[in-house]
Amino acid sequence: MDEADIASDYQRREMDTLLSHRQKKQTLTVKDSADCCEECGFEIPSERQVAVPGCSLCILCATRLEQTS
Incomplete structure (x- = not known):
């Protein structure tokens, strides 16, 4: 696994975490x-x-x- 793969995996995990928190909040x-x-x-x-x-x-x-209030 090279640095690009490691960075890509990290970015994917971070995005998954953010989306999970957003879905729970919604x-x-x-x-x-x-x-x-x-x-x-x-x-x-x-x-x-x-x-x-x-x-x-x-x-x-x-x-x-x-408007009526």
């Missing part, structure tokens, strides 16, 4: 959010569930609520 965060909007019933995208932990409204309904 799984925990998404679990805290609603799958569907409480207002309109449409599915809440997983990107929003991760970005706004505990969300229960889709972007459109949350925006409408904020």
Whole structure:
């Protein structure tokens, strides 16, 4: 095994570790959010569930609520 192989293996292990931590974080965060909007019933995208932990409204309904408040 030469230096390039060692470096490649190290890089792959580091990437696997980072991806594993990211997936665990997303799984925990998404679990805290609603799958569907409480207002309109449409599915809440997983990107929003991760970005706004505990969300229960889709972007459109949350925006409408904020504008009326």
